[in-house]
Amino acid sequence: MFQEDNYPLRTGIVVKKKGDERMDNSEFGSGASSALGSLIEDMQKMFKTVSRPPVLLAIGGIGLVLWLASGIYMVGPGEQGVVRQFGKMHSQTGPGLRYHLPQPIQSRDVVNVAGVRRAEIGFRSTDGQTRVIDEESLMLTGDENIVAGQLFVQYVIKDPSAFLFRARDPEQMLMTVAEVALRNVVGRNTIDFTMTDGRFQVQEQTKQQLQRLLDDYQTGLLATEVRLLVVDPPLDVKDAFHDVVRAWEDRERLIQEARGFAEDVLPRSRGEAAEVVRKAEGYKEQRMIRSQGEAKRFLDVRESYEKSPTVTRERLYLEMMERILPHAEKVILPPQSAGSVLPWLPLKKAQAPHEIPATTMQKIKEVKS
Secondary structure, three states: OOOOOOEEOOOOOEEOOOOOOOOOHHHHHHHHHHHHHHHHHHHHHHHHHHOOHHHHHHHHHHHHHHHHHOOEEEEOOOEEEEEEEOOEEEEEEOOEEEEOOOOOOEEEEEEEOOOOEEEEEOEEEEOOEEEEOHHHHEEEOOOOOEEEEEEEEEEEEOOHHHHHHOOOOHHHHHHHHHHHHHHHHHHOOOHHHHHOOOHHHHHHHHHHHHHHHHHHOOOOEEEEEEEEEEEEOOHHHHHHHHHHHHHHHHHHHHHHHHHHHHHHHHHHHHHHHHHHHHHHHHHHHHHHHHHHHHHHHHHHHHHHHHHOHHHHHHHHHHHHHHHHHHHOOOOOOOHHHOOOOHHHOOHHHHHOOOOOOHHHHHHHHHHHO
């Protein structure tokens, strides 16, 4: 029944070739039992040594120190620690090396309150690529038009205890609340207002409503920035809407240019009109003063004439001659030429067109005025 080669048996007996010595099972069993017995004796000695009171106290002290040291923890800059005692919030700690009673008495959670987190509504950006989420972006406006809106939210944790214990998933709740706020604001405005001049107002109203809902749900989050990235019509009518928007922008541009031209022309026209009015008022004052002076002078002359008519007549005549004769061309005739004045006439000058000197014309104008 046995082969010639060595064949291991499960009983621990090895059968040699024919003619070799056989090792029986009793010899192997006695060797194993002796080794096991020595191991048991060594362990009993060790337990006897450990069971001594000083050794037990030393081991217990080391375990107690390690257990107490497990309550040491570090709160980094921009973080805040929340200590729970038997599962209930106990206190909050600031940055630095801190300590709490070990578990299961107390436990801690360290929350990053300075880190700015972001949420994307209506799209997801991964590896520099943007993927539109139609279920979140498509919404109905107040005039029953459909627009695709994409909202970007940045937020921080303002209350760590509320963030940890008041809401089950505050960040997922923020995304849901942001979508609700955007749909509510867009649904109260027309598509033209939302896409053009009312875009900033829609963004601010969304931020206010989002923060109000976050506070109502006690999420402990603070929305620091809410930016409306895209407000476009669906792809099927996007080009037509963009044409309308461009036309509206061109209209606004022309209106602004017309207002600028009016702002440039009107002040200048008003200035010119004011200048003309001031000149007219000055001329009016001048004429009134001059007329009053001439009227007074005439009254004075009349009074003098009534007192002495002959003297006044002579004086007026002489004053008029003094004003006219210095600028007039005069010909003085000798007494013997009383019969004929023809030899003394300036015939050569008469052949040319008669020109009145400029000074004479000025004097005549002054006399007439």
